[in-house]
Amino acid sequence: MDPTALYESFKALQNPNFFQDAYMQFYKAWFAEDRWLTYFKGLSTTLYVTVIALAIGVVLGVLVATVRTAHDQQRPGRHNPFLGIVNAVCRVYVTIIRGTPMMVQLMIMGFAVFATSREKTLVGALTLGINSGAYVAEIIRGGLMSLDPGQMEAGRSLGLGYLDTMRFVVIPQAFKAILPSLGNEFIVLLKDTSLISVVSGKEIVYFARAIVTKTYEPMAPYLITAAMYLVLVLIFSWLQGKLERRLRQSDRR
Amino acid sequence: MIDVKHLSKAFGDNLVLDNIDQHIYPGEKVVIIGPSGSGKSTFLRCLNLLETPTAGTITFDGAVVTDPKADIDKIRQQMGMVFQHFNLFPNMTVRKNITLAPVRTKLMGQAEADDTATALLKRVGLEEKADAYPAQLSGGQKQRIAIVRALAMKPKLMLFDEPTSALDPEMVGEVLEVMKELAQDGMTMVVVTHEMGFAREVGSRVLFMDEGHVMEEGKPEDIFSRPQNPRLQEFLSKVLH
Ligand SMILES: Nc1ncnc2c1ncn2[C@@H]1O[C@H](COP(=O)(O)OP(=O)(O)O)[C@@H](O)[C@H]1O
Ligand SMILES: [Mg+2]
Numbered sequence: 473m474d475p476t477a478l479y480e481s482f483k484a485l486q487n488p489n490f491f492q493d494a495y496m497q498f499y500k501a502w503f504a505e506d507r508w509l510t511y512f513k514g515l516s517t518t519l520y521v522t523v524i525a526l527a528i529g530v531v532l533g534v535l536v537a538t539v540r541t542a543h544d545q546q547r548p549g550r551h552n553p554f555l556g557i558v559n560a561v562c563r564v565y566v567t568i569i570r571g572t573p574m575m576v577q578l579m580i581m582g583f584a585v586f587a588t589s590r591e592k593t594l595v596g597a598l599t600l601g602i603n604s605g606a607y608v609a610e611i612i613r614g615g616l617m618s619l620d621p622g623q624m625e626a627g628r629s630l631g632l633g634y635l636d637t638m639r640f641v642v643i644p645q646a647f648k649a650i651l652p653s654l655g656n657e658f659i660v661l662l663k664d665t666s667l668i669s670v671v672s673g674k675e676i677v678y679f680a681r682a683i684v685t686k687t688y689e690p691m692a693p694y695l696i697t698a699a700m701y702l703v704l705v706l707i708f709s710w711l712q713g714k715l716e717r718r719l720r721q722s723d724r725r
Numbered sequence: 726m727i728d729v730k731h732l733s734k735a736f737g738d739n740l741v742l743d744n745i746d747q748h749i750y751p752g753e754k755v756v757i758i759g760p761s762g763s764g765k766s767t768f769l770r771c772l773n774l775l776e777t778p779t780a781g782t783i784t785f786d787g788a789v790v791t792d793p794k795a796d797i798d799k800i801r802q803q804m805g806m807v808f809q810h811f812n813l814f815p816n817m818t819v820r821k822n823i824t825l826a827p828v829r830t831k832l833m834g835q836a837e838a839d840d841t842a843t844a845l846l847k848r849v850g851l852e853e854k855a856d857a858y859p860a861q862l863s864g865g866q867k868q869r870i871a872i873v874r875a876l877a878m879k880p881k882l883m884l885f886d887e888p889t890s891a892l893d894p895e896m897v898g899e900v901l902e903v904m905k906e907l908a909q910d911g912m913t914m915v916v917v918t919h920e921m922g923f924a925r926e927v928g929s930r931v932l933f934m935d936e937g938h939v940m941e942e943g944k945p946e947d948i949f950s951r952p953q954n955p956r957l958q959e960f961l962s963k964v965l966h
Contacts, residue, residue, distance in 0.1 A: 547777055625775055626812035626871075630826035630878055631802030640825055644816045 475503045494692075501692035507683055514676035515700055521597040521665045521675060526658060528601025533608025536562045540609070541616050545624075545634070562609070569606035575667055577603055582671025593675070596668030604661050611657060615650035616642060648719050655712040659705055666701070676700055726751045726882060726913055727772060732781035734767055741767045743937040745781070749882075749915060754908050756924040756945070757917045759934035760960055765917040768934065769884050772915070773804045786881065802830055805875030809887040811867040813859040819846070819870055820855040823877045832878065845873040849903050865896030869903050876907075883907065885916040921964060925949055933957045 479499040482492040502508045543559035546552065569577070581599040582592060589595055619642055627637030669677040680693040687693075727749040734742040741764045749755055757765050770776040772783060774790055774797050783790040788800055814822050823845065824838035833841065846852040849869040859867055868888055875883060885904065889897040901923050908914060908927045918924060924931055924945055931948040933941045933956075941954040952958045 620812070622808060622810055622812040623814065626806075626808065626814070627826075628798075629773055629775065629801055629804075629806040630875065631798050631800075631830050632826050633798050636829050640829070641814050641816070645814075648816075 475499060479503070497687075497689050497692040498696075500687045500689060501683055501696060510679040510682070511676055511696060511700060514674065514679040515704075517593060517673070517675040518662070518665045518704070521593060521600065521668060521673065522658075522662050524594075524597040525600035525604055525661055525665070528598065529604030529608050529657075529661065532602065532605025533612055536566065536605065536609035537612035537616065540613055542634075566606045566609060569603055570610070574600075574603055574664055575670060578667055578671050582668075582673075592671050593668065593673045596665070596671055596673035596675075600661060600664060600668065603664075604657065607657050607660075608654070611650050611653045612646070614653075615646035618649060619646055651716060651719065652712075655709075655716075658712075659708060662704060662708065663701060666697075726753075726786060727915075728782075728784040729772075730782045730784075732768075732771060732783065733779050734764075734771055734776060735779045741937050742771065742778075745937075745939060747932075747939065749913065751881075751913055752911055752929075754914045754916070754927050754929045755932060756928035756930070757915065757932045757934055758919070758921070758924060758960070758964075759932075759940075763934045764937045765934050766886050769806075769886050769915060769917055772884060773801050773806055775806075798830070802826075802832070802878050803881045805872075805878060805880035805883040807868070807871050807875055807883065807885045807888045809891050811859075811864070811871045811891075813867055813871055813874070815859050818856050818858060819851075819862075822859070822870065823874045826874070827877050830878075838877065841877055842873070845876055846870075848906075849873055863896060864892045865899045868892065868896075868900045872900075872903055872907070882913045882915070885914065885918070887917050887919065889918065889920060919964060921949070921961075933960070935960075 476499075479496060482488050482496050485492060488496065500507075502511075539555065539558050539562050543555050546555070578596065578599050582595050586592075586595045623641050623645065624637055627641045628634070632640075665673075665675050666677045668675060669681065672678065676697050680697045683693045684690045727747075729745060729747040729749075732742055732745040732747075733740065745768065757768065759765050767776055771778050772785075772790070774783075778791055781791065785800055785804065789795055790797070790800055813819075814825070817825065820839065820842050823842040824833075824835065827833040827838045827841065828835050832838075842855065843852060846855055849872070851866060851869060851873075854862060854866065854870070859870075862870065872883075872888075888904070889900050892900065897920070901920060904914070904916070904923070905927055916923075916928075926945075928945045930942060931945050932939050933948065933952075933954065935956050941948065941952065941957050948957070949961065952961055
């Protein structure tokens with residue numbers, strides 16, 4: 473049956489039951505005025521913001537983790553002063569980002585630092601990326617630190633340099649170890665894109681809210697929003713599981 | 726070959742090595758014995774600068790190891806080290822474990838390194854394990870491969886830190902056998918071990934360490950048959966009975 477005809481028939485009822493009422497709300501939030509299109513517009517923004525933020529986050533995270541690990545692994549009595557300064561900057565960055573709410577960071581960036589910018593979606597993506605970088609850095613650093621120090625010692629005792637030992641011995645093992653945490657961070661990032669609507673970033677929540685201001689019925693638009701995020705996360709978790717299983721196969725125990 | 730002068734090492738307030746002087750000659754097989762915590766590992770690890778000495782100088786083949794400007798990677802290429810816990814790279818095959826360092830340090834090309842690996846693996850009876858991963862090997866096999874990995878760099882000196890202590894008893898023999906052959910081939914070796922039979926048979930000199938000092942040193946027959954130091958007598962009576 474045609475959704476619009478069904479809607480009209482329920483609307484004519486004097487006392488619609490619970491399900492008929494729910495259907496009418498859903499109709500207004502989805503089919504009416506082709507509103508479903510705007511959710512998908514929001515969804516594409518969500519994916520776009522996630523990809524940009526992820527790229528920024530991974531680059532920042534790798535840089536910061538590299539600096540901090542290299543600094544901590546210097547031989548005693550051989551401290552490089554330049555590395556010391558960069559390391560201090562990295563520590564301040566991680567402390568500030570992890571010590572303040574995402575929402576507040578977005579407001580500072582969106583309403584103060586980039587108050588006049590009209591590319592609010594981009595500002596949101598940048599903020600998310602900077603935020604994510606601090607968490608990614610700590611995940612990577614944790615992975616590098618958790619590896620048996622004997623691995624680094626074995627590489628160095630063979631005469632391999634620090635960078636070669638990192639590249640061939642430490643990083644491949646650390647990467648496998650941190651993959652689950654990185655996946656979780658990616659899921660958090662994906663869901664946090666919803667926050668950029670506070671600075672008028674145009675992703676799913678932004679459009680859902682626009683529909684609510686027209687229909688005055690918040691239930692259906694926000695449930696639809698939640699469902700879309702859930703589907704995205706489920707798809708991603710499935711991919712992540714596949715990748716982890718593949719990496720484990722290469723253990724060949 | 727190695728000259729150690731006034732070597733001290735402290736971890737915080739804990740003085741682990743106290744002003745040690747030693748000289749190790751080419752071809753010597755120095756065996757270090759002593760109670761746990763006496764500084765044996767720390768001494769060995771100072772020799773290739775896995776630990777940075779607090780004071781003193783170490784010279785290896787004319788190069789001052791303890792000089793901050795020394796090219797430590799170059800020096801380490803000539804000193805192999807075998808660890809108690811093998812420390813094989815679990816993310817690589819046995820062959821890759823062996824060839825990584827010679828190839829990356831430009832000591833050999835990949836083909837030559839592969840040939841060297843095959844030849845060395847044959848020597849320790851593990852040539853069929855070249856494509857296995859460390860996780861598929863027994864402890865004894867892992868340690869023999871760790872020895873081969875160090876030998877592939879063609880070192881002038883080999884350091885062993887309790888190479889058999891983490892092994893099940895039935896696997897100790899196969900590793901000691903490889904080490905004995907290496908000794909017969911004339912390799913200079915410094916071995917920390919609790920295997921007194923090995924010390925007696927292979928050692929050209931035995932050092933007894935206690936509380937950061939070399940308390941007594943000498944030929945194995947003197948150390949084991951006529952120990953002078955009461956701490957050594959006590960130690961031997963514990964480990965030999
Ligand atoms: N990295 C370290 N940090 C602090 N203390 C250490 C460290 N390594 C060794 N020590 C201390 O140094 C002393 C000697 O250790 P070690 O050389 O391993 O003895 P051994 O090998 O003879 O058993 C011990 O008291 C140990 O606790
Ligand atoms: Mg020890």
